[in-house]
Amino acid sequence: MKVMVGLSGGVDSAVAAHLLLRQGHEVAGGFMRNWDALANNDYLGNPTLNEPQCPQEKDYWDAVEVAKKLGIPLLRADFVKEYWDNVFSFFLSEYEKGRTPNPDVFCNKYIKFDSFYEFAKSQGYPVIAMGHYALRGEDEEGNPRLFKAKDRNKDQTYFLCQISKEQVASCLFPLGEIEKGNVRKIAHELGLSSVMDKKDSTGVCFIGERHFKEFLQNYMPAKPGKIVLMPQGREIGTHSGVYFYTIGQHKGLGIGGVKGEGEGGYFVYRKDVVNNILYVVQPKDRESLLSTSCRISHLNLQGKAPEDGTPVGVKFRYRQPDQPCRLYVETGGNARLEYEDHPVEAVTPGQIAAIYLGDMLLGGGIIEETYRNGVRTDR
Numbered sequence: 001m002k003v004m005v006g007l008s009g010g011v012d013s014a015v016a017a018h019l020l021l022r023q024g025h026e027v028a029g030g031f032m033r034n035w036d037a038l039a040n041n042d043y044l045g046n047p048t049l050n051e052p053q054c055p056q057e058k059d060y061w062d063a064v065e066v067a068k069k070l071g072i073p074l075l076r077a078d079f080v081k082e083y084w085d086n087v088f089s090f091f092l093s094e095y096e097k098g099r100t101p102n103p104d105v106f107c108n109k110y111i112k113f114d115s116f117y118e119f120a121k122s123q124g125y126p127v128i129a130m131g132h133y134a135l136r137g138e139d140e141e142g143n144p145r146l147f148k149a150k151d152r153n154k155d156q157t158y159f160l161c162q163i164s165k166e167q168v169a170s171c172l173f174p175l176g177e178i179e180k181g182n183v184r185k186i187a188h189e190l191g192l193s194s195v196m197d198k199k200d201s202t203g204v205c206f207i208g209e210r211h212f213k214e215f216l217q218n219y220m221p222a223k224p225g226k227i228v229l230m231p232q233g234r235e236i237g238t239h240s241g242v243y244f245y246t247i248g249q250h251k252g253l254g255i256g257g258v259k260g261e262g263e264g265g266y267f268v269y270r271k272d273v274v275n276n277i278l279y280v281v282q283p284k285d286r287e288s289l290l291s292t293s294c295r296i297s298h299l300n301l302q303g304k305a306p307e308d309g310t311p312v313g314v315k316f317r318y319r320q321p322d323q324p325c326r327l328y329v330e331t332g333g334n335a336r337l338e339y340e341d342h343p344v345e346a347v348t349p350g351q352i353a354a355i356y357l358g359d360m361l362l363g364g365g366i367i368e369e370t371y372r373n374g375v376r377t378d379r
Contacts, residue, residue: 002026003172004125006112007066007074009059011195012131012175014066015183018190019174020129021070028125029067029074031060032116034083034107034206042207045214055208065194077119079111083206086110092219095243098273099350104159105364107205113167128171132156135176136168139303139360144169146302146361151179158318161354161364165302213244225276227255230269231285239278242271247378248289248346253280267346270379290343291372296353296365299335303362311340313356316347316367322356335365349378 005017007029020027033056037046048055060076067074087106094101112130120128133149133156146168149155175183187196203209213222220243227237237255239245245253249268266280269288281288306312306327313322314337324340337353347353347370354364370378 001127002028002125003127003129004028004030004075004120004123005129006116006131007031007063008131008201009062009066009195009198010131010201011187011192011198012133012183012200014063014070014131014192014195015178015186015190016129016131016174017066017070017072018186019178020172021072023174027070027072028123029063029070029072030116030120030123030128031063031074031076032111032206033060033076033078034080034111035208036080039080040084040088041218042210042215044218045211045216047209047211056206062194062198066192069190069192075119075123077116079115082115083107083111087205094350095216095220096273097350098242098271100246100348101350102159102352104205105162105352108159109162109167111206113163113171117167117170126170129174130171131175132160132173133175133180134160134173134361136171136173137360143303146173147176148356148359148361149173149175150177154180157356157361158315158352158354158364161352161361162298162300163302164300168302213240216244217241223276225278227253227278227280229266230279230281230288236280242273242276242278245271245278247271247348255280286345287343288377289345291339291347291370291377292343293336293338293371294347294353294367295330295369295371296335296337297333297368299329299333299363299365301329301363305329306357306362310357312337312362313358315354315356316344316351325355327355327362333365334368343372 003020003025007013017027087103091101091103117128133151133154135147135149137147139145146157148157222241224238226235227239229236245268247268253266269281270279308328309326312325312327314325323344325337328336349367351367352364353367355362
């Protein structure tokens with residue numbers, strides 16, 4: 001087949017391209033430029049601002065070297081506007097509501113598996129491939145489905161839970177059966193010097209590593225307010241802006257030295273955006289972070305909906321072990337998840353719930369509300 005692989009300038013996509021060539025496909029690389037720091041006012045919290053070459057350009061030239069070594073053409077596509085409109089604007093609007101979004105999930109949905117796919121087709125490549133650690137297989141009816149990668153420590157199906165069944169069918173995942181250590185070994189054997197020892201990318205998808213509080217202040221001004229200890233209801237400190245904290249957060253609160261409140265620090269319990277109040281609890285009251293069920297919106301299923309009450313595994317955070325739940329699909333793209341074994345801590349509105357049936361990814365949605373024994377806990 002004619003396949004365009006998303007060549008990012010990293011080791012995973014480079015080895016993915018090599019494996020596709022070895023399988024006999026006609027391969028091209030496609031480099032995506034999705035962020036412009038200067039145009040997007042990305043100054044505060046940007047540790048690379050004064051470097052002679054921005055990280056994206058360095059990644060591009062690393063991809064150029066890989067393409068030369070593999071003997072494939074490399075095309076470059078600019079999706080800066082699409083990324084801002086479809087990913088980053090939503091990211092900011094969620095933070096403004098006091099929620100905690102995951103931009104990587106929607107970058108996959110709208111950029112890598114949509115804008116990039118359309119670009120690939122326009123260049124004569126009807127199939128795309130990515131360096132994600134995910135395994136594409138088939139369900140019992142022969143439909144293409146995603147399964148957890150062989151390397152469970154690197155499995156990235158969590159970030160793919162919002163792509164559609166059509167997007168699954170249009171993409172190959174050459175690294176699904178390979179351990180990360182073998183990926184680097186292959187890169188060394190091929191002499192891919194520009195990427196073989198390059199560290200994995202971290203930070204916000206296509207933006208990179210940032211000092212996060214400062215980065216958000218480029219778009220959301222800091223507004224100090226009260227930190228209130230619950231259930232006592234007593235003010236114990238000042239925060240720099242409720243947007244910058246996450247439910248369950250334990251570090252970086254700036255109140256560890258408060259005396260007379262017991263040991264063990266504090267956990268973020270709730271954020272009141274309207275009144276700009278950050279509520280925290282001590283470890284002894286940590287059970288207030290527990291919930292027994294949640295509702296999700298934007299439910300995306302990559303196959304037919306299972307029967308109500310189907311036992312599933314759910315990741316409420318990346319790398320979290322699957323939490324046993326029962327799934328109840330509702331109308332309007334919503335669903336309810338009832339936790340089976342025990343309450344779960346810090347299930348956070350705005351974050352993603354990825355839903356599995358064994359190793360097969362069913363899909364996922366955005367956490368909207370959490371409940372404990374029928375009583376809402378997220379407000």
